[in-house]
Amino acid sequence: MKILEVNDVVKIFKTKGGNVRALNGVSLDIDEGKTVGVVGESGSGKTTLGRLIVGLINPDTGSISFEQRSIGSKVNIRHPDIRGKIQLVFQEPSESLDPRIKVGDSICEPLRGLGIEKSSWNSKLKIVSEKVSLAEEQLSMYPSQLSAGQQQRAGIARALITDPKLIVLDEPTSALDPTARAEILSMLQDVQKEFGVSYIYISHDLSTVRYLTDETAVMYLGEIVEFGETSKIFSRPSHPYSTGLLSSILLPDPEIVMDESLELSGEIPSPINLPKGCFLESRCPISTKECSSHHPDLITSDDRLVRCFEVEKMKDIVQPSSKFEDFDKSFDDFMTKRYSSSVQAGNN
Amino acid sequence: MTDSISLSLNNLTVDYPGYKGSGTIAVKDVSFSIEKGKVLGLVGESGAGKTSIARAITRQLVEPGEITAGEIIFENKNIVSMSQKELRKYLGSQISLIVPNPKSELDPLLTIGRQLGDVVKTHLKLNNKEAREAVLKVLEAVQIPDHNSRYSAYPHELSGGMAQRVIIAMSLICNPKFVISDDATSGLDVTVQREIMKLMQNIIKEKDLSVLFITRDIGLAAHFCDHLGLLFRGQIVEIAPINSFFKNPIHPYSLALLSAFSHSVKWRKVYSTDPQKWSKEFFINGNVPDSMIEVEKGHLVRMIR
Numbered sequence: 207m208k209i210l211e212v213n214d215v216v217k218i219f220k221t222k223g224g225n226v227r228a229l230n231g232v233s234l235d236i237d238e239g240k241t242v243g244v245v246g247e248s249g250s251g252k253t254t255l256g257r258l259i260v261g262l263i264n265p266d267t268g269s270i271s272f273e274q275r276s277i278g279s280k281v282n283i284r285h286p287d288i289r290g291k292i293q294l295v296f297q298e299p300s301e302s303l304d305p306r307i308k309v310g311d312s313i314c315e316p317l318r319g320l321g322i323e324k325s326s327w328n329s330k331l332k333i334v335s336e337k338v339s340l341a342e343e344q345l346s347m348y349p350s351q352l353s354a355g356q357q358q359r360a361g362i363a364r365a366l367i368t369d370p371k372l373i374v375l376d377e378p379t380s381a382l383d384p385t386a387r388a389e390i391l392s393m394l395q396d397v398q399k400e401f402g403v404s405y406i407y408i409s410h411d412l413s414t415v416r417y418l419t420d421e422t423a424v425m426y427l428g429e430i431v432e433f434g435e436t437s438k439i440f441s442r443p444s445h446p447y448s449t450g451l452l453s454s455i456l457l458p459d460p461e462i463v464m465d466e467s468l469e470l471s472g473e474i475p476s477p478i479n480l481p482k483g484c485f486l487e488s489r490c491p492i493s494t495k496e497c498s499s500h501h502p503d504l505i506t507s508d509d510r511l512v513r514c515f516e517v518e519k520m521k522d523i524v525q526p527s528s529k530f531e532d533f534d535k536s537f538d539d540f541m542t543k544r545y546s547s548s549v550q551a552g553n554n
Numbered sequence: 555m556t557d558s559i560s561l562s563l564n565n566l567t568v569d570y571p572g573y574k575g576s577g578t579i580a581v582k583d584v585s586f587s588i589e590k591g592k593v594l595g596l597v598g599e600s601g602a603g604k605t606s607i608a609r610a611i612t613r614q615l616v617e618p619g620e621i622t623a624g625e626i627i628f629e630n631k632n633i634v635s636m637s638q639k640e641l642r643k644y645l646g647s648q649i650s651l652i653v654p655n656p657k658s659e660l661d662p663l664l665t666i667g668r669q670l671g672d673v674v675k676t677h678l679k680l681n682n683k684e685a686r687e688a689v690l691k692v693l694e695a696v697q698i699p700d701h702n703s704r705y706s707a708y709p710h711e712l713s714g715g716m717a718q719r720v721i722i723a724m725s726l727i728c729n730p731k732f733v734i735s736d737d738a739t740s741g742l743d744v745t746v747q748r749e750i751m752k753l754m755q756n757i758i759k760e761k762d763l764s765v766l767f768i769t770r771d772i773g774l775a776a777h778f779c780d781h782l783g784l785l786f787r788g789q790i791v792e793i794a795p796i797n798s799f800f801k802n803p804i805h806p807y808s809l810a811l812l813s814a815f816s817h818s819v820k821w822r823k824v825y826s827t828d829p830q831k832w833s834k835e836f837f838i839n840g841n842v843p844d845s846m847i848e849v850e851k852g853h854l855v856r857m858i859r
Binding site for chain 1 (some may be wrong): 565599600699713714715716743744745746747749750769770771772773774776777796798800803809810811812813815816817818819820821824827833
C-alpha cells in the first residue's frame with residue numbers, strides 16, 4: 207500500500223538575488239515498510255523535498271498526500287490526524303536536542319503535543335530506548351554527556367516514540383564516525399523490520415544508500431533524473447549523472463577502481479538561472495545539440511525512470527557491473543579466512 | 555637512507571593538561587616516517603589524535619596542548635626544538651597545511667588575489683607584480699576556471715569546491731616540500747571530492763611533494779596513499795604499505811573499521827572498536843601493548859606475540 211504520494215511538486219524560494227528554483231516538479235511514491243533513498247549533491251533539492259514531505263513548508267504547486275490525505279496548508283504536520291505519524295531525523299544530532307533538557311525528557315517531548323497521558327510515557331520511553339540501545343543511565347544525562355552516535359540514537363528514539371508510519375531521515379549519519387554510522391544504519395534496519403515503518407533516506411553517501419534502501423531517486427537541480435530499484439541503479443546506472451556519482455564511490459580496496467569512462471566535470475549550476483535545456487548539459491560528457499536546447503522528460507526505460515535524451519546510448523556505454531557485489535563477496539571471503547586462521551592460532 | 559626521508563616523527567607525545575593534573579594524552583608515542591614524494595595516510599575516528607598530529611608538526615597546537623616528548627625531524631632539523639623565528643622560515647614555505655572548511659579559513663573581506671599575494675610577499679619577498687604573476691600561475695595550476703577574473707573575487711563568491719581549490723593553491727604557492735592535508739575534502743560533494751583528489755594527485759607527482767594525508771575515510775585513503783597508518787586513541791595500531799595493509803590487515807581495530815565501511819553486520823559483531831573485546835595479544839592488563847611487531851617488511855602491528 208502506498209503510504210505517501212508526492213505529485214509534481216514545485217518549490218521556489220524568493221530571494222534578493224532572484225528566484226531559487228529548489229524543486230522543479232518532483233513525483234515520488236513510497237510503499238508501507240519500504241525505504242526510498244534520495245541522493246544528489248548539495249543544491250539538488252534533497253532537503254527541501256524532505257521538509258515538504260513532513261509539512262514544514264508548503265509546495266507552490268503540486269500535491270503531497272499521506273495515507274490518501276492531502277498535506278498542505280490546511281492539513282499539515284500539526285493536524286491531529288497526522289501529528290506524530292510522520293517524523294523527521296536531522297543531520298546534526300547535537301543541534302536537535304535541547305542542551306538543558308535531559309535526554310530521556312527530550313525523547314518524550316513529542317508525546318506532550320499528542321496529548322498522551324504522562325503515566326504511559328515511561329513505558330513508551332523504555333521500549334524505544336531499548337530499540338535504539340540507549341542505556342537507562344544515559345536517559346538521565348544531558349546531550350553534551352553523550353557521544354555524537356548516542357545523540358543521534360536519542361534523535362531517532364524521539365522520532366520513534368510517537369509510533370510513526372514514515373520517518374524522513376535527512377543525512378542522519380553524515381556527522382558520525384564510520385563505526386557509529388554503521389551501527390546506526392543497522393539499528394534503523396532492525397527498527398524497520400520490527401515496526402514496519404517507512405523511511406525516506408536523504409543522503410549524499412552512496413555506499414550507505416546501497417546498504418539501506420529498496421529504491422533510489424537520483425536528484426539533480428530540483429528534479430529526479432533517475433528512479434528505480436537501488437540494486438539495479440548501482441549495477442547499471444542509466445543517467446550520466448548517476449554514473450558520475452557512482453564512479454566517485456571509493457571502496458576500501460585499492461584494487462577496485464571505478465569505471466571513469468563517463469566523467470562529470472565542473473560543478474552544479476546555480477538554481478537561480480537554470481539552463482534552458484538539460485540541467486546537466488554543461489557537465490555531461492555525452493551531451494549533444496539537442497541537450498542544450500530542449501529539456502528532457504522523465505521517461506520509462508526498461509525497469510526504471512530516466513531523464514535523458516541519450517538513454518539508448520547510455521546502454522551501450524555502461525555495461526552491467528557487479529563491482530559492489532564482488533566487493534561484498536571478496537570482503538566476506540577474506541574475513542572468513544582471516545577469522546578461521548586467527549581462531550586456529552588462538553588454539554595453538 | 556635518511557636522505558630519502560622527508561619528515562619523520564619519533565615517539566611524539568602531545569598532552570593537553572587539565573586543571574587538576576589529570577590531562578588528556580591526545581597523541582602517545584607516535585613514530586613514522588614519510589619518504590620523499592610519497593603519501594602517508596593517517597586514518598582514525600574523531601578523538602584519535604589526527605588533528606593534534608597535524609598541528610604538532612606545524613607547532614600550532616591549540617592551547618593548552620603541548621608536545622611533551624619526542625621529536626619531529628624535517629630535513630634533518632628538529633621542528634620541536636626550533637625557535638619561533640626559525641620556525642617561521644619553514645611554515646608556509648616548506649611545510650604547509652590544508653584544512654577542511656575552506657571558507658572559514660579565508661578572510662571574507664579580502665580578494666582571493668590579495669590573500670594569496672600576501673603569502674608570497676611575506677615568504678618569498680616578491681614585489682607586487684611578481685606576486686600577481688605567481689598567484690595567477692598557481693590559480694591556473696589548481697584548475698580554477700577563468701582565473702584572471704577570479705583573482706579579484708571575494709571568498710563568498712566561490713563555491714565550496716572552488717574555495718577548497720584556493721586553499722590548496724595557498725598551500726602550494728611557495729612551493730613547499732611537505733604538505734599536510736587534514737580532512738581536506740570532507741566537506742565536499744563526492745563528485746567534487748574526486749576532482750580535487752585527482753588534482754592533488756597530479757600536483758604531488760609533478761612537484762614531487764611528500765604528503766601526510768589525514769582522513770576518516772579509509773576508502774579514500776585506499777586509493778590515494780602509498781602507506782597507511784591507523785590511529786586509535788592517540789596511538790598507531792597498524793602501519794603498512796598500502797597493498798600489504800589491504801592484503802593482510804591484522805589489528806582488530808583495522809578489521810572493525812573495514813567491517814564498518816563494508817556495512818558487514820556479521821563481521822562488525824566479531825570485530826569491535828572496544829579494546830576490552832580484543833584478544834589478549836592486542837590488549838593486556840587494561841592496556842594496548844607498548845611494542846609493535848613487524849609482520850611483513852614495513853608492516854607493523856601493535857601487539858605482543
